[in-house]
Amino acid sequence: MQIGILTGGGDAPGLNAAIRGVARSAIADGADVLGVRNGWAGLVGEGDAVPLHLADVSGILARGGTMLGTSRVNPLADPKLMDAVIGNLGRLGIDALVAIGGDDTLSVGAALAERGVPVVGVPKTVDNDLLVTEYCIGFDTAVAIVTEAVDRLHTTAASHHRVMVVEAMGREAGWVTLMGGLAGGADMIIIPEFVVELDEVVEHLNARRQQGKTFSIIAVSEGAEVGGLPTPSGGGAPLDAFGHEQLSRRGIGERLGRQVEDVTGFETRVTVLGHTQRGGTPTAYDRIWATRVGVGAYKLISERRFGEIPIKRGDDVVNVRLSEVVAEPRLVPEDLYRMAELLY
Numbered sequence: 566m567q568i569g570i571l572t573g574g575g576d577a578p579g580l581n582a583a584i585r586g587v588a589r590s591a592i593a594d595g596a597d598v599l600g601v602r603n604g605w606a607g608l609v610g611e612g613d614a615v616p617l618h619l620a621d622v623s624g625i626l627a628r629g630g631t632m633l634g635t636s637r638v639n640p641l642a643d644p645k646l647m648d649a650v651i652g653n654l655g656r657l658g659i660d661a662l663v664a665i666g667g668d669d670t671l672s673v674g675a676a677l678a679e680r681g682v683p684v685v686g687v688p689k690t691v692d693n694d695l696l697v698t699e700y701c702i703g704f705d706t707a708v709a710i711v712t713e714a715v716d717r718l719h720t721t722a723a724s725h726h727r728v729m730v731v732e733a734m735g736r737e738a739g740w741v742t743l744m745g746g747l748a749g750g751a752d753m754i755i756i757p758e759f760v761v762e763l764d765e766v767v768e769h770l771n772a773r774r775q776q777g778k779t780f781s782i783i784a785v786s787e788g789a790e791v792g793g794l795p796t797p798s799g800g801g802a803p804l805d806a807f808g809h810e811q812l813s814r815r816g817i818g819e820r821l822g823r824q825v826e827d828v829t830g831f832e833t834r835v836t837v838l839g840h841t842q843r844g845g846t847p848t849a850y851d852r853i854w855a856t857r858v859g860v861g862a863y864k865l866i867s868e869r870r871f872g873e874i875p876i877k878r879g880d881d882v883v884n885v886r887l888s889e890v891v892a893e894p895r896l897v898p899e900d901l902y903r904m905a906e907l908l909y
């Protein structure tokens with residue numbers, strides 16, 4: 566038996582821990598392992614994969630990024646690409662594939678499973694927006710990075726009596742911004758699920774000044790809307806291969822910061838955390854759970870339970886259908902968002 570492993574979409578801290586978990590449990594069971602390079606890109610065209618032995622997955626547990634490389638190549642864009650993926654799996658001698666990724670990568674996995682291809686998934690996304698699972702690789706580390714940034718911004722904001730706008734990741738779901746903002750004690754959190762008006766932001770900042778608070782920190786998701794802000798110049802942001810806008814190009818943090826300063830007169834600075842949220846060493850939590858779902862993915866293969874994905878539920882790893890986790894994005898519920906508002 567030879568298994569293939571690929572990582573697709575945006576990288577995330579903990580991917581290497583998952584690769585190691587899959588590979589070590591497969592090798593211990595007598596299977597051979599191939600690492601597919603650069604996500605689905607490695608299974609279209611000529612096919613690009615390398616054997617993974619125990620030595621290759623040694624020393625990678627604590628390393629960020631993905632040793633296999635990744636891409637946003639989308640085989641669902643063209644039926645010929647899906648055929649190429651299936652052809653390459655056969656040509657490379659891959660008997661079962663582990664697709665590690667978020668909704669885009671796993672949607673391809675689910676479509677392949679529907680066509681009878683032996684594929685299982687592993688949940689990964691710093692956005693934390695996969696349905697059903699309580700864990701996605703990279704989210705915990707991203708939240709820790711946002712938290713540290715908000716902590717650091719506090720001391721400089723207080724020293725200069727400034728408004729600090731910090732822009733964090735989050736496409737349709739504001740999990741990273743909300744949790745990082747909560748943990749860091751942000752004074753206002755703006756996420757894609759709930760539209761806020763510029764007037765409300767200004768009112769809140771003025772109220773804080775009247776209470777004697779000389780600085781404020783606003784955490785905003787890159788995909789959030791603020792009603793009443795001037796629209797970005799130069800039209801819409803470019804799209805990636807899955808048809809998603811490159812949200813960092815919308816510049817919500819910068820546009821919000823500029824407008825806040827103009828309207829309130831409070832000196833304002835903007836920090837865009839960008840890809841620092843996806844870089845560097847994974848937290849212990851990410852290492853442990855990435856390992857557990859990685860080992861769980863090989864277990865699914867050994868039990869020939871294709872089309873499934875190991876997820877976290879409570880303290881356990883349980884298995885669900887791939888199609889369940891990608892059905893729609895998991896959004897921040899209103900009660901949690903309103904609770905955060907109580908603390909501003």
Ligand code: F6P
Nearest residue numbers: 575690691692734735736812813
């Ligand atoms: O999908 C995860 C994510 O980190 C989003 O939060 C972000 O908008 C996007 O990827 C950035 O993508 P890229 O790395 O292609 O710029």
